[in-house]
Amino acid sequence: MAKLSLLLLSDGRFPAGGYAHSGGLESAVADGLQVADLPRFLVERLAAVARPECVLMLAAARAARVPDLDALLCLDAEAEARTPSPPLRTASRRLGAQLLRSACTVWPERALIAAYRAASNATPRAVAFGVVAASTGLDDLDAAQGYLYEEAAMVSAAAVRLLPLDSADALRLLTDAEPTLNRLADEIVSIRYPAARIPSAFAPSHELRSLAHARREGRLFAT
């Protein structure tokens, strides 16, 4: 039942440590972002940060279906090379490792998850997600929508703790972002050779902010 794995992976209760991250929102709030700015922040983050990562995730999902472990390890290197900010690189590695740790317990019979976990030194989150999504039977579109949704949900959940915002209003942010989520997912899964189409740069302002955030006293979130 592929839909069950999509539900499990998208559930905030799936133990993968995402609760410690705000998707850059905390540093944006420190720089003056307010509730009214959230929709724009979310759409921009999806397009600038989540989209390139999602292309990488798709390449990993396709390699996982082969399965081609060497190709996955090459994607590790591609991901690391595209993440110049040390705090973001560390966060991605940890989130990937935590996702794989729980996935190995939840789906022990999906051998590629454990094989990739044993072979990878970096476990970037996007590659790890692609491996788990493909190994548990998700097709490209479900995997892409799941990945983008998780990115958006992380920001929405963090917003409740960082700004005067009710939880239901925070979910409204997600339904407002639905056209963006669908458009990006459709566009990404139509890429024929995602491994050759991973964008070469991510989001410089996001990278720079992450450096300042890592040094900030009294922050709530790791990123």
Add this chain to the structure above:
Amino acid sequence: MPPERALRIGIGGPVGSGKSTLVAALCRALREELRIAVVTNDIYTSEDAAFLRREGVLPEGRIAAVETGCCPHTAIRDDITANLEAVAELEREDELELILVESGGDNLTAIFSPALADVQMFVIDVAGGDDIPRKGGPGITRSDLLVINKEDLAPYVGCSLERMRNDATERRAGRPFQFLSLADDPTAAPIADWVRAQVGLYQAGQLQTAGTSGDEHGHTHQHAHVDDQAHSHGHERDDF
């Protein structure tokens, strides 16, 4: 055969009850005889880890901070993956015998997942009110050791130690509890002795935990599931 990984002792309890000071005292008391590391779980970034580093109780590399996104109870109970990764990193660096996992200060319901802590102590203090043992909650009733700290403050905060003793005895149905004053005993001698005993039992393969199985009365004793944790992943990093 010696255990494949270090014993993990969880230390939980409300904000300000003295967990970090106790952890520092335990490190000082035990560091000559045991290879110890500490994992902290902080509400804000790494306050508690910074405290332990300032105190210089352990080498820098033996203290790891888990960032909890202001959800310390999530990090020790509902989603322990970040803690398990921190533990794995510490154990990759050194062959350890004991890892103290300190929770961020939380409420009375916060308790460690049995997959994270083999045994756990819950630290409250007399200044929090002498009705706390009466209020119960899993930390009070099911922890393997209840520490009632700041005993010396009782006369100043109108706290009845007698009442706390009676309530703790009743609520804990035979499980141990210990009054403590770090002001009078900075070495936390009775707690250090309890930790030594747990390590001894663990290394002899005889450790049993009464409190973490979900059984309110603790009549069934469950072996700490050290082995199934190590075997469930089949991964080289799972050497703990």
